[in-house]
Ligand code: SRM
Ligand SMILES: Cc1cc2nc3c(=O)[nH]c(=O)nc-3n(C[C@H](O)[C@H](O)[C@H](O)COP(=O)(O)OP(=O)(O)OC[C@H]3O[C@@H](n4cnc5c(N)ncnc54)[C@H](O)[C@@H]3O)c2cc1C
Ligand code: SF4
């Protein structure tokens with residue numbers, strides 16, 4: 016079959032990113048032709064600033080070299096400008112007469128710098144700052160001339176000024192507004208910024224309008240800038256950085272609707288359904304973006320529709336800003352100026368050069384402006400984009416993401432302060448330098464890219480924040496295309512919530528149904544979505560949806576914990592940490608009989624037998640004759656207990672009994688992630704209930720219940736839920752909480768993350784205030800757990816794949832023949 | 835490689851139905867070490883040495899999807915038909931020839947001994 020033809024106008028960041036996404040989805044669908052007015056292959060425009068500053072070279076910022084086009088069979092017309100689109104004949108025509116047919120057209124013409132309509136604007140020495148050519152002009156000018164004037168004190172202007180200064184020129188910035196970066200900063204932060212740029216030797220003329228550019232005596236080059244107040248500033252080089260205008264003339268001439276950008280819908284389609292547009296040239300829901308992050312989100316959606324997948328909508332982006340001037344740290348996002356109905360929290364330390372302003376509205380963070388210390392910028396930005404409720408964080412919000420207890424990075428948390436050799440990812444041994452290099456050399460923009468390329472933050476994830484900070488520092492502005500809605504995995508664009516909702520509302524009972532209904536891209540998913548879908552199905556439809564062992568991680572499939580050498584560990588359940596001589600004797604016997612190399616007391620109050628061969632597992636379980644400890648599962652793990660009032664002189668409640676009762680009640684419970692409980696008999700809290708998913712603490716008059724604590728990677732203290740009087744209430748409240756988590760948590764999200772996503776208020780509302788809802792939740796939990804089989808004892812009922820334990824040996828005759 | 839179907843060259847190892855759909859079985863006793871047999875949804879059967887090119891993890895214990903398996907230890911993805919690790923990881927688990935006939939799965943004797 017003849018392939019369809021796709022023509023792309025614009026070889027810049029948005030156009031080529033769309034092609035990259037498209038090639039991932041449908042590499043064979045189109046015959047692709049690209050037109051680029053610039054004589055270079057696709058490069059990373061945002062890194063022109065480091066090039067100007069002498070920190071990088073042009074070669075280093077190429078994103079896709081010519082070989083990439085060749086490898087993907089893309090015809091590339093470099094240095095060719097498209098001058099006309101013929102929508103009737105479906106052709107594009109270049110200025111020099113090249114004609115290409117198209118079935119689909121992608122317009123990604125970006126924008127052009129706005130040139131002030133003043134006398135002298137066409138003089139030699141007057142340039143803009145947009146592409147490689149401009150950058151080279153500036154570098155060249157800096158070699159021969161002394162005085163530079165930059166018109167415009169926005170991001171681009173300041174980066175240009177900084178670069179020219181570093182290249183030895185005397186630079187003055189003329190800015191129309193009262194303060195620098197007026198669209199990114201409030202006056203206070205801008206003042207601090209100006210001070211530090213002045214310390215670098217830049218000069219500023221604020222509230223100043225340029226009226227004319229004056230030529231030298233010979234009339235061959237610009238020599239000075241005249242301001243409206245009549246003053247003149249010497250200038251051998253003038254850089255106009257007074258804003259950009261979307262390149263729409265081509266589209267307009269072709270009759271496509273434009274309005275400060277080419278109008279597109281949520282699928283990035285223009286008024287002509289065969290023509291799509293992405294990038295700075297478009298106007299979507301009244302917004303034209305001038306940063307890369309939104310363009311990447313657009314590219315993703317557009318590629319999806321070009322590939323005829325037909326899912327995914329672009330609904331707009333929230334952006335944030337960062338200036339790429341080494342040594343200057345500023346960050347702003349959202350409604351940073353504040354305004355009606357908003358509250359502001361500020362912290363100002365002018366001597367230390369630190370200023371922070373957070374803007375709140377109705378319990379949400381809606382804006383942030385940071386200067387001097389931007390380490391928490393990524394975190395604030397996340398809160399802002401996710402629209403998370405921050406009532407509980409309010410008091411400490413200003414102090415940033417609470418890094419106490421974040422282990423594995425030697426307490427480092429400010430990426431900027433780290434040396435290149437400092438380790439960022441403790442799991443994979445990746446240093447900051449390696450990550451920075453990968454970002455620069457391989458043109459990475461997102462957390463996902465960095466994970467794929469360097470493995471950093473790909474394992475336990477505790478350094479994710481650090482990696483995001485590094486991305487932000489290297490790329491400036493908004494580095495990340497992490498959409499507010501996170502797709503479950505690469506097989507789908509649907510989020511965890513959407514998948515859960517469909518399963519519930521459409522009564523889907525098998526993974527196949529889910530994948531079909533939600534149009535999965537892969538026939539049987541991947542190692543990320545399969546376990547998630549399996550969990551969602553069995554937790555939504557207990558006793559109805561069938562468990563699929565092949566969709567479970569090996570530990571849950573073999574009901575033991577895989578070790579680095581392929582053997583397994585076995586942790587029998589000791590209810591509440593209690594045991595007896597008979598059990599200990601059987602454990603000892605098993606350890607001897609099966610030559611168990613290591614016997615260890617775990618951190619969860621029980622005993623671990625490590626290093627057991629897979630084929631021995633069934634016999635080990637049988638000899639132990641103890642219930643499975645589920646130490647391997649996304650499931651109920653342990654209920655730690657202290658001695659309590661049965662023996663302890665301080666005890667106020669029977670914590671051992673409470674712990675055993677809870678553990679028995681929850682036996683066999685699978686959940687989005689593992690679940691750990693603890694019960695202490697008094698507030699001395701010897702069972703460490705303060706860092707458990709559910710912590711129960713006895714007091715004289717009853718029990719206090721705490722939820723959403725976490726030991727582990729990032730230690731989080733559990734939050735107080737309520738106080739109850741009776742043992743039954745403890746069961747009902749904690750059971751209801753866990754059921755809520757089971758029904759609404761995302762797979763691999765621990766209770767702490769679930770609760771911080773939905774807000775503790777919601778939990779209190781549904782568990783404490785809504786008695787009927789609580790009882791219903793509790794009943795659903797008990798129903799789901801009814802008759803939960805012990806996989807070590809009732810293998811058939813538990814659906815254990817039995818054959819996996821029988822090893823297949825080559826027949827002896829064959830073996831003989833083989834040796 | 836063209837292997838002649840004779841009793842000399844192929845060894846019957848197990849019945850196809852003994853490998854769970856989207857799962858694997860291990861065959862022990864070959865000179866080259868344990869061999870993992872995988873079964874994919876489109877009725878493909880693939881054999882690899884049961885050693886992940888990363889740190890030797892048992893691939894047979896991974897999750898099978900499409901024509902790939904995800905190693906249980908650190909999540910590398912391995913192509914079943916070539917044994918190659920999926921980018922960005924680099925490495926190769928040795929692939930072995932498989933024959934399925936009348937519901938019986940065979941491996942090549944020469945390959946199991948590691949002979950050239
Ligand atoms: C055996 C044990 C260590 C020990 O010898 O004490 C252990 C061993 C493992 N832990 Fe743990 N954890 C053990 C108690 C803990 C505790 C302490 C506790 O439970 O009181 C914690 C901190 C508390 C918590 O979970 O909040 C703990 C936090 C982790 C984490 C980090 C979880 C987090 O959300 O931050 C992981 C990683 C994960 O689950 O993704 C982990 C993962 C693991 C795994 C399962 C790694 C893996 O995926 O293979 C280890 C299996 C080792 C093996 O070879 O079998 N283990 N682990 C402990 C078993 C307790 C038990 O009786 O079941
Ligand atoms: C110096 C500088 C620093 C920046 N820093 C940042 C930053 O830190 N963070 C950030 O998020 N963003 C930054 N930006 C903005 C970012 O680079 C742009 O948002 C992004 O490049 C826009 O992508 P695009 O594909 O829409 O346009 P472009 O990348 O401009 O690509 C459009 C391409 O189309 C070509 N073209 C136009 N018309 C035609 C035609 N008729 N025929 C053929 N080809 C045509 C153009 O020559 C151009 O190559 C910076 C920009 C500059 C100039
Ligand atoms: S047992 Fe836990 S802390 Fe120890 S190495 Fe394994 S995962 Fe890390």
Ligand code: FES
Pocket residue numbers: 886887888889890891905906907908909910
């Ligand atoms: S051993 Fe397979 S991924 Fe590490």
